[in-house]
Amino acid sequence: MKNIDIKKLANFGIAYERNKNEKYFLNAWWSDLKGNNIKEATIGEYILFNIQMNPKIVPKDSVINITLKDWDGLVNPDDKIELIALKNSAKDKSFHTLNTVKTDWNGKASVQIYLGEGFLPFIYNDGGVEIELYFECIYYDKNKNKYETLDLPINKNDYLTVYEKETLITILVELPHSKETGWGAKGLAGHSAMAIGQKYFDYGPNKNKGKYFERDYDYDFNNDGDKDDVVELKNPDFMFSPGQSWWGTHIARRKNIDISEVTLDMVFDHIKLHWKNDKTSIYGEVHKIEFFATKSEGEKMIQWWENRYQYLKAYSVFPWEGEQCTTTVKTAIQYAYPFSLLKDAKNQIKDEIQAPGGLLKELKYFVSTSKKHFNMPAKDSIIKFESKDFIGN
Structure with missing residues (x-):
């Protein structure tokens, strides 16, 4: 009697059972618009979700009911995300809820998704970093009066991770020179400024x-x-005066450009100049603090600054009279990271911070809040040491 290969026999049995109880859903995956498989995507991208049905038992134009969901783990119920699509017909240009797709001759169905800002609240509710997307899919076989329901992709590791793009935040802090006295030593001889990407702002x-x-x-x-009123101011000074961009104004005049055209790289070049010979008055130690924020956090900071540049208010070293360089940078940061009582709240900054030195101390505790650099400590580097030829005022 010939030896029987139990392994082959078992495999045959399994294959036989699969053929006997054929599945409607064979596979599902995420891809970009070029067809490349993906597992991650960022807000603002167009992506595809693809479903492969069994073409032997699923005819062309079969309808699959789909519901996009945000996976919240094993404890919390998953959130449903409503997809909106344009009917896009000659007679009807209205919008409708997208909850079905149809198969082609090969049993494949695809749905194109735009990862717009409507996904941001789901990211915020999940901790502010990312969400993981999948589809609940339902197919109804009319001939057999049979349903098959499946969460796709089958493997949770193939769910699509979606997060925001990131923006580099750069804070520049000039500390008062060690030889400064009086108001200068208290912070007036220093400066605070910031950039969101290359967009530069200061006051x-x-x-x-x-x-x-x-x-x-x-x-x-x-x-x-x-x-x-049109008011004549005869002696505006650091105690009280109209506000303006500070380093930004100096750079714009030097280059004969608009203040809105001043970039972070231009500011770096400006800082390198000699404080006296080139008339920059930057003679204190200058720190560069860098961390990554999400795109929406960066946009909030830009929004705050653009509003301040539209209405420059009044400048004063006294906070009850007006704003100053440090308070404007502080407030712009707070606009993106509002006060929170949560223990793990990121990048909280105290309201009482008024001087460059105090701001620098606070920034040493900052971390990146974007997906790719999440919780990475802010990087502090000295880009200019205090000038040795400054002897005091």
Whole structure:
């Protein structure tokens, strides 16, 4: 009697059972629009979800019911995410809920998804870093009056991880020179500035005497109860003056460009210049602090600064009179990272911070909040040491 290969026999039996109880769903995967398989994507991208049905038992134009879900782990119920699509017909340009797809001749069905800002609340609710997407799929076989329901892709490791793109945040802090005294030593001789990507922002006093239209600054300079006057300021100084960009104004004048065109790289070049010969007055130690924020966090900071540049308000070293370089940088950061009582809240900064030195101490505890650099400590580096030829004022 010939020896029987039990392994082959078992495999045959398994194959036989599979043929006997054929499955409707064979496979599913995520891809980019070029057909490349993906497991990650960022907000703002177009992607495809692909389903491969069994073409032997699933005819062309078969309908698959689909529900996009955000996997929340084993404890919490998964969130349903409603997809909206354009009907895109000659007669009907209205929108409708996308909850079905149809198969082609080969049993394949695909749905294109735009990962727009509507996905952001789901990311925030999941901790602010990422979500993992899959589809609950249902197929109904009319001939056999049979349903098959499956979460796809089958393997959870193949769910699509979606997160925001990141933005590099750069904070520049010039500390007062060690030989400074008085107001200069308290912080007035230093400076705080920041950039979101290459977009640069800072704030300082406009010490030029002249006439200023209150409405341009959204500030009542003469305290008469309105902001409609053209007011002449004869002695504006660091105690009280109209606000303006500080290093940004100097660079724009030097290059004969608009302040909005000043970039972070231009500021780095400006800092390298000699404080006296090139008339920059940057003679203190300058720190560069870098961390990564999500794109939406960066956009919040930009939004705050653009509003401040539209209405420059008043500058003053006294916080009850106006704003200054450090308070504006602090507030822009707080706009992206508002106060929270949560123990693991990221990048909290105290309201009482008024001087560059205090800001630098706070920033040493900052971390990146983007997916790729999550929780990585902020990097602090000295890009200019205090000038040895400064002897004090």
